[in-house]
Amino acid sequence: MASDIHISVRTLVEHVFKSGSIDARFRSQTALLDGTRIHQKIQKTYQDGDQKEVLVSTKIEYDGLTFTIDGRCDGLIFHDDKITIDEIKSFSQPFDQLEAEGYPVHWAQAKMYAYIVALDKELEEIDVQLTYVHVETEEKKSLRQTYTFLELTRFVMEVIASYAPYAKLLNDHRLKRNESCRELAFPFKTYRNGQRKLAGAVYKMIVDKKNLFAKAPTGIGKTISTLFPAMKAIGEGELNRIFYLTAKTITRTSAEEAFSRMESCGLCTKTVTITAKDKVCFQEETNCQKDICEFANGYYDRINDAIFDILSNENQLTRKVIESYARKYTVCPFEYSLDLAYSVDAIICDYNYIFDPRVSLKRLLEEQKKSTALLVDEAHNLIDRGREMFSASLSKEPFLQLKKEYKGVNQTIYDAASKMNAWFIQLKKSHESQKEFVLEQLEEDFLEEIRQFAMISEQVLPLDTSPLLLETYFMVNQFIKIAELLDDHFIIYGEKERNNLKIKLFCLNPSQLLQQMGKGYRAKIFFSATLSPLPYYQEILGGGKEDYALNIPSPFSEEQVEVFIKPLSTRYRDRERTKNAIVTVIQSLLKKRPGNYLIFFPSYQYLLDVYEQFKLADDTTQTLIQESGMTERKREDFLAAFKPDQTETLVGFAVLGGIFSEGVDLIGDRLNGVVVIGVGLPQLCFERNLIKDHFASLGKNGYDYAYVYPGINKVLQAGGRLIRSEQDHGTIVLVDDRFLQRPYQQLLPSEWRQFTLI
Incomplete structure (x- = not known):
């Protein structure tokens, strides 16, 4: 047939x-x-x-x-x-x-x-x-x-x-893929406790076309527990494609490893990993113009051969593989990965390729979405990322600069920039005494002026090479797009920064837009170790009443982790006073239980203050410190220092919510303990207070929504670095008196509630 x-x-x-x-x-x-x-x-x-x-x-x-x-x-x-x-x-x-x-x-x-x-x-x-x-x-x-x-x-x-x-290549592959998916067995000897339950729930959601919010503990093997049932669903004809969405490079690697493992067990599947354009670009400066970049010049003349070749010979189209074929055919590696996304079975990429209205994969037709599932890893990160994707701002500064740049050069741009600059000056005067202020709405006259600026820029830009004009045009365009989305989930505010003034359309609650951007897909699986409390995450991530929630208890025994709480104040006003006491706690821990430790701080400055004090008290212990803006190489070196069976103690100082507090696997003796300083509350600021007031006006606990829940999430993520397998044992020390308060106690995992007070 x-x-x-x-x-x-x-x-x-x-x-x-x-x-x-x-x-x-x-x-x-x-x-x-x-x-x-x-x-x-x-x-x-x-x-x-x-x-x-x-x-x-x-x-x-x-x-x-x-x-x-x-x-x-x-x-x-x-x-x-x-x-x-x-x-x-x-x-x-x-x-x-x-x-x-x-x-x-x-x-x-x-x-x-x-x-x-x-x-x-x-x-x-x-x-x-x-x-x-x-x-x-x-x-x-x-x-x-x-x-x-x-x-x-x-x-x-x-x-x-x-x-x-090409059609035959895809068709032959799909026949092989479907058969291999049907025959695929779970790629480990046994399921960990809770793994089978998660995998079963994911499969059922895909079959029933439902969405799932799963809180599954760290170390359970969430990646394989979601990918395996999705591949089985492909074998049964329920699905044709999956997206594995994540916010961090390190979790993308986990997904690639899971596919490799399934492949070694007989799975025949094609996967592509999409890496950000600026990371994967072969040129020193990213400039996609045919007369500047050889990989852009004639791209469409060579791309079909490049796609056919890679699909004929490779299954896992990782960054390395894509780069090698991109060089062979002289094609842009980023555009190549996007073009491949429409031909493969699984796409591993950042959230924004689905949820960001500016960059989503537009060629994925509604019909194809119906046979596509979204697996959203570390889903707690999607809240702030969602706010970021659906917000936009406009500043006075670029218009003033354009006014100077185009004076006597182009009257229409000069006039348009002058009008915008004048509007900002007027707004500044009417809020002279306030550093930050909320606007009820955007005046129609102002919106008309920015639309005019965009239209005039469009006429000038094809023949103009000004980077400032192009950048300002994109900023204005994004602002216009978001202005069309404004509703009760947004607030408009102004903020003065020296001579500059910024207007921001700030998305307080991304739930509706996340729901809208994810519409049409067969199933969406949101999962993380720290979706706690679950109803809050379900609400903010755009869940509905008909969606399912699953809370899987930890597969590890309480005996594997010993938890201590030291009730010291780490509030900003008390930090100087309690600094020495924190150093004493760390020293005492290292003396009684030598090994490899990670110590997490709520801010970089706080980290440096305690680090200095620690070095004064103890200059013999080997220490590592997270630097701001670390390169991938430096990050790898930092983690590689945590070796098993070390004779000397090693202490890594890191930031809560930073690169080392999520998605890091230091199994066995590579990590013996984690110390968390503070309850992770985001810094008090105007935006967080706007979020607090917004949810309070809806009858929710605004302070919890804006500060407590995002804070405790960072604490749980950091603590989750410790126990990654049935063989792991270790110590967690929580330093803050608020950990003893009932609201915080309720948010801690059950295995952390059997603690010893220091």
């Missing part, structure tokens, strides 16, 4: 005919809207009886495959007993730059529609028209050809023949 390949006309012809270079120079943000507007304008000129947005579909057998090809034709024009296919294309470059004969990819799209219509209506010949319209001038150019049905049939079969090897 022939395998069915479903593909749209546009996807098919773009695969075969797309050519040229990546060019990330300025492109108008309104291009899509302009395109829609122009399509509608041209379609309004059609006569009675003509048809627009016509759905067409056909099936073609080729080389053991059945291709179902469909699409939406812009127009069918009936005139003088003839039918003309009309394909409308909007165009923003100067008209003299338009190819005289039109573009092969556009002709191919129109000819595919012509073939399907001619076949359907049994026509011997049909006219094909390309209508190019300039987005600004609305100048129109039409190109027309007549084709016989025989010519179109020959053309279509050539297109299918070009695409078939």
Whole structure:
């Protein structure tokens, strides 16, 4: 039986005919809207009886495959007993730059529609028209050809023949993949306590098309417990693709290792890891222009061969593998990884490729989402990341600089920047006595002015190389986008910084937008060791009443960890006074229980103060210190120093909520103890207080939402570094008198509540 390949006309012809270079120079943000507007304008000129947005579909057998090809034709024009296919294309470059004969990819799209219509209506010949319209001038150019049905049939079969090897490669792989997923056994000898329960719940959610919020303890093996059932669901035809979403590089590595382990047990799957553009770029300075970057120049001429080669020979498309093939074919490694994402079974990437409206993978169609599951690792991080993605700010400073830069150079930019600068000056004067202030709303006049600034910039930018103008334009554009989302979940505030003034559209509660961006996917699995309290995370991450929550107890025994609480004040006002007492606690611990320790502090400055005091009291113990802005190499060196069976004590000083308090696996004797200084409360600030007031106004405990829950999360993450397997033993010391208060006690894991008071 022939395998069915479903593909749209546009996807098919773009695969075969797309050519040229990546060019990330300025492109108008309104291009899509302009395109829609122009399509509608041209379609309004059609006569009675003509048809627009016509759905067409056909099936073609080729080389053991059945291709179902469909699409939406812009127009069918009936005139003088003839039918003309009309394909409308909007165009923003100067008209003299338009190819005289039109573009092969556009002709191919129109000819595919012509073939399907001619076949359907049994026509011997049909006219094909390309209508190019300039987005600004609305100048129109039409190109027309007549084709016989025989010519179109020959053309279509050539297109299918070009695409078939790639389609066959994907199809053969999927058959192998599905069989290997069905036969795959759990890749460890036994399940840890709670692992089977989590894996079962994930599988059930995917089958039932539901969402899950799972609090699963550190060390249980969450990565394999979510990926394994997802692969089993692919084998049963419930899923076709998964996204493994994470905020940190280190957890991406865990996902890659889990796939390697399953592969060694017989799994046949293709995975891609997407690494941020600035990290993976081969050039010293990221500039995606064909005349500057050889990897951007002619990218689309080489990309199909690069994709075919890597998919024919590799299963795990990690950063290293992608870089090696990218060099072989001279293609941009970042764009390469994005293009590969549409051909593989699993994508390991940052949250923003799904949830950030600016960078999400736009080509993932609604139909494909229905067979795609999202596995959201360390989901507690998504709250602040969500706030960040859905917020935007605008500052006075760039407009003042543009005013200076364009004086006597370009009057329109000068005037637009002057108006913006004047608006900020006026706002500053009306709030002279306040450093920070809340605005009830954005005046329509102001919004109109920033839209005008964006439009003027769009006209100037294609021929202008000013980095400041481009940067300001993107900032303004982002602001306009977020301004359209404003509702009760946002607050608008102003903040003065010396001579500068910043206006911020701040997303207080990202729940609705996270829900919106995740809409359409078959299942979403949010999991973390520290989704505590669960109802809070379920609410803020956009969960609904019909979603499921799962709380898995720790698989490790209470005997594995000994918890101590030292009731000292670590509040800001008391830090100087209790500094010596903290050093004494650390020294006493090291003396009684030598080994490898991590000590976590709520701020870098506090860390340095205690570190200095510690070194004065003890200059023999080996110490490491987390530096701000550590390179990946330095981070690796820091962790590599924690060796098992060391004869001398080693103490690492680190920041709560920083790079070493999450996703770090120091198994066995590599880590013997963790000391957490303070309850992790975020620093008191204007934004956190706005969050507090917002939730208080909804009848919630605003202080808990803004400070306590995010703080305790950092404490639990840091403590979770200690017990990672059934063999691990160690000591946790919590230093703060608030750990004895009932609200904090309730938030601690049950195995930490059997503590000894120091």
